[in-house]
Structures are given as structure tokens and as C-alpha cells.
Amino acid sequence: MAGTDTVTHFDDATEPAGTGPPRGVRGRRTALIVCAVVVVAAVAVVGALGLGGGEEEGPSAPPRAGSVVPVTRTTLTERTDVDGQLSFGTEIPLPVKATGTVTWLPQQGATVERGDTLLRVDDRPVVLLYGSMPMYRDLGLTATISDAAPDAGAGASETGQSDTGTGATASPSPTGTGTGTGAGTGASAPAPLTGMDVLQFETNLAALGYTGFTVDERFTDATVRAVKRWQKAFGLAETGTVGVGDVIYSAGKVRIGQPGARLGAAVGEDTLTYTGTARKVVVNASAADAGWAVRGTVVGITLPDGKSVKGEVASVGREASTPAGGSTEGESGAGAATLPVTITIADQKSVGRLESGPVSVEYVGREVKDVLSVPVAALVALAEGGHGLETEDGRFVAVRTGLFADGNVQVSGSGVREGMKVRIPE
Structure with missing residues (x-):
């Protein structure tokens, strides 16, 4: 009333x-x-x-x-509030270095972890390992060049000893005496391959449970034996050598994207793509009003179902872009320059089963x-x-x-x- x-x-x-x-x-x-x-x-x-x-x-x-x-x-x-897009991120081609025919591919959206097979080429597995250095050479035992010069045989006796009387030596030894013993025999002595790529591979091998060697920068006989056990588990020939196309490194587990080749096709640069396994949000923020987008800033994210979750600004692009035919002037609105802002979500379970879709991002102005x-x-x-x-x-x-x-x-x-x-x- x-x-x-x-x-x-x-x-x-x-x-x-x-x-x-x-x-x-x-x-x-x-x-x-x-x-x-x-x-x-x-x-x-x-x-x-x-x-x-x-x-x-x-x-x-x-x-x-x-x-x-x-x-x-x-x-x-x-x-x-600004609009954003939830997704797993941009799909990136996997650096497949194996050559041959694609004989098996994983399902799109599958998660591959360390030690899992990414794809098969000529029915040979290409395995995912963790690391930042790309595979650029075969890993295995190598041999040093003999201390004997290639044409030193003319001055050597049948026993492999040099003829010191002629004044010729089998090798430029530090003393110049040329005794002809030891390295002067002309035989090749095996020596371990060394390098940071060896350390990276051995770290993964040990993490997968194959032990019995020292994790360092030396590929030794003990490493060879562990590699053979690893190859046996995949049903491969136990050579003890890891080919350049046998493994692919990534920073962590990956989510398989859209395949770029079909079974039976030759391996190419875009045979298989991947993303990270964590969902994130990308906002095309107005370049003129992007002061809020500072790494570490906490924001609120409203999902398509109305549920709110917390996010954190992880990175801000350095290059502004405009829609086709848009203006580069620093004004907000349609056609204005924008910067990509990537927002991570720590609690992935809070997103539920949603994989992609439009979201609203709320920040404090x-x-x-x-x-x-x-x-x-x-x-x-x-x-x-x-x-x-x-x-x-x-x-x-x-x-x-x-x-x-x-x-x-x-x-x-x-x-x-x-x-x-x-x-x-x-």
C-alpha cells in the first residue's frame, strides 16, 4: 500500500x-x-x-x-568486463624427423606423456620425451680416430710398432719419440659420445625406470645396455643406438591436435600438431586500455555456463594488431589496435569438461x-x-x-x- x-x-x-x-x-x-x-x-x-x-x-x-x-x-x-576465448592454445606442428610412411596416429585430443608413442612411421614408434633441446643427431657409442696417421703403415712393422730407425713416427706424439706402442697400433678405441643432449636423454631414460648407468653427459656402455632394454620394451631391434627420428622432446605432456596427414601418407612438417594440456583464456585487449594486463594480475573468468573461476595473466603480446581494414589509432572499439593477453587457470578442475568457448573476463580498472x-x-x-x-x-x-x-x-x-x-x- x-x-x-x-x-x-x-x-x-x-x-x-x-x-x-x-x-x-x-x-x-x-x-x-x-x-x-x-x-x-x-x-x-x-x-x-x-x-x-x-x-x-x-x-x-x-x-x-x-x-x-x-x-x-x-x-x-x-x-x-572484456570478452575472451577459452581453449588449449594454438596448435603447433610436432618436429617429426623420422622419414617414411605414417602407419599410426593418435586420436585428436589425446594426452601423450613421457615415454608414450606419438605416432608410428614405417611401423616404428616415435616416442615423446621431456626436454628443451631438440634431437639433432643419433645417440650411441662412437669411436675415436686412431692415433696412427692414415698412411703411417709404410713406416710400421707387421707387429704394429713403428720403425724408429727411419725417424718416422706413427703419430705426432707429444714427445716426438714415436715408440709405436699403444695408440700406434692403428686400432680404433671406442669412446663415449658426450654432450648436453646425452644428459637430456639419460635423464628421461632414468625417469622411465631404466637404470644401471650414471646420468651425465657421457653415453657409455652402461647407457647402451639401458637403451637396449628400452628398445626391447617397444619390440625394436636392440641396437643400443637412438636414431634422430626415434624421439621428440617437449617441455611436458602434450595434447594431440588436428592431424595434418592421413595414414599411408609420407611424413611431413605438419603431420601432427599439439597444444599444452591446460586450458587457458586469450583476450584481445584494447592496446589503449591494456594497463590492467600485467603479468601476475588476478582476474575473474565467467564461463559459458555462468560459473566463475579465477585466472592469472601469464603473458601480454608485444605486437599490436588490427582487424582487416581497421584503424591503428589508440581508440577503443571496433577496428582499434589490440594486444593478445594470455590468462592461465590454475584450478583446471574448476573448468569442468568444457574445452573451448567464449568467456567474460573481469579485471579491476x-x-x-x-x-x-x-x-x-x-x-x-x-x-x-x-x-x-x-x-x-x-x-x-x-x-x-x-x-x-x-x-x-x-x-x-x-x-x-x-x-x-x-x-x-x-
Whole structure:
């Protein structure tokens, strides 16, 4: 019934003739109320559109017209929503170095971990291992060149010893004596292959449970024996040598993307693609308003089903791009330059089974702490200009407005204080 009384009291068309205050008094009161209502409505619309700050309403219901609310001290936070896309990231071709015919491919979307088969070429598995250095050579035992010179045989005896009487030596030994013994026999002595790629491979071999060797930069006989056991597990010939096309390294487990070749086709550069296994969000942020996009910034992500999850800015692109025919001017809106912002989601379970789709990303644009605020609806227009608040006893106090956020507005001025009661205009 209170709502009905209010409509009857202020609606000229429905008020009975001969009731209420004199025409002049009543007219001034009606004009003042209409002015206040219009100003409040305009300010509320500005706040809702983001022209004055906040873009969303607070969780609580707005105060009712005619009610009294206190001036509170609080923190106001301006939040802005931008569109983003959830996915596993851009698909990247796997560096397959095996040559031959593709005889098996995994399913799109499958997860491959260390020691698993990525694909088969000529019915030979190509195995995923973890590391940053690409496979660039075969790994196995190698042999050093004999200390004997290739044509030293003319000066050597049948026993392999050099003829010291001629003054020729089998090799440029440090002493120059050329005794002909040891390395001067002309035989090749096996020596281990060394390098960081060996260390990377041995680290993976040990992680897969093949032990019995020292994990270092030397490919030794003990490594060979472990490799043979590894090859046996795949049903391969136990050669002890790892071919350049037998393994592919990645930083971690991968998710198989769209295949670029069919079974029976020759291996090519785009035979198989992959992504990471974690879902992430990419936002094409306006280059002019990308100040919020700082690595480590926490943001809110609203999924297509309405569920909210937390994300963190992981990287920001350095090259701005524009749509075809767009302008490169630093203005927000269609055709404006944008920067790609990648946002990671630590709690992958919170995303559920969703793999891709449009999302909304909420970030904090501005924030003011320890300020006085009132509901936007409490603002009234003063006759001398600017905004004011109506106190509980009917006085009007001029205020300066600041940040608009969550349906509230920052206010300041000599006549306003914390706890002061103000009225919501009718």
C-alpha cells in the first residue's frame, strides 16, 4: 500500500481536485522532486554504462525511494568486463624427423606423456620425451680416430710398432719419440659420445625406470645396455643406438591436435600438431586500455555456463594488431589496435569438461580505499549546480563525487561525514 500512496501523492493526473497544498507551493515541490528523480536516474544510467566508473550492480538490492541510508567508509572497486576465448592454445606442428610412411596416429585430443608413442612411421614408434633441446643427431657409442696417421703403415712393422730407425713416427706424439706402442697400433678405441643432449636423454631414460648407468653427459656402455632394454620394451631391434627420428622432446605432456596427414601418407612438417594440456583464456585487449594486463594480475573468468573461476595473466603480446581494414589509432572499439593477453587457470578442475568457448573476463580498472560513499540513488541536483545529499532532517549538503562502482559513489566535502544519515529522494 505504501507504493500506491506514493503514486497517488505525486501523480498530478490522478490526484483529486481541491486537495493538497496551494498550487504555487505544490508546483515548486513537484518540480524539485522531478528534478531530483531525473538527476538520480541520469547518474544511475551513467554509472551503469561505465561512463562514470562501475559497470555492474552490487550484490545487494538498491535502496528504496524515501528510505534513509548512512554514509559509509569503504573501498570502491571499478570492474570492467572484456570478452575472451577459452581453449588449449594454438596448435603447433610436432618436429617429426623420422622419414617414411605414417602407419599410426593418435586420436585428436589425446594426452601423450613421457615415454608414450606419438605416432608410428614405417611401423616404428616415435616416442615423446621431456626436454628443451631438440634431437639433432643419433645417440650411441662412437669411436675415436686412431692415433696412427692414415698412411703411417709404410713406416710400421707387421707387429704394429713403428720403425724408429727411419725417424718416422706413427703419430705426432707429444714427445716426438714415436715408440709405436699403444695408440700406434692403428686400432680404433671406442669412446663415449658426450654432450648436453646425452644428459637430456639419460635423464628421461632414468625417469622411465631404466637404470644401471650414471646420468651425465657421457653415453657409455652402461647407457647402451639401458637403451637396449628400452628398445626391447617397444619390440625394436636392440641396437643400443637412438636414431634422430626415434624421439621428440617437449617441455611436458602434450595434447594431440588436428592431424595434418592421413595414414599411408609420407611424413611431413605438419603431420601432427599439439597444444599444452591446460586450458587457458586469450583476450584481445584494447592496446589503449591494456594497463590492467600485467603479468601476475588476478582476474575473474565467467564461463559459458555462468560459473566463475579465477585466472592469472601469464603473458601480454608485444605486437599490436588490427582487424582487416581497421584503424591503428589508440581508440577503443571496433577496428582499434589490440594486444593478445594470455590468462592461465590454475584450478583446471574448476573448468569442468568444457574445452573451448567464449568467456567474460573481469579485471579491476580503478580502486579507491578508505573513502566515504553512498548509493548513487542518494545524489540530488542542487539549484546552484553540482550534486548534494539530503540529510535526514531535510537539509541539503553539497558534495564532490569521485569513483562510481557497484551502485555506489565516492563523495567528499566539508558537510559530509561517516555515519551521517541521508535520504534517498522520492
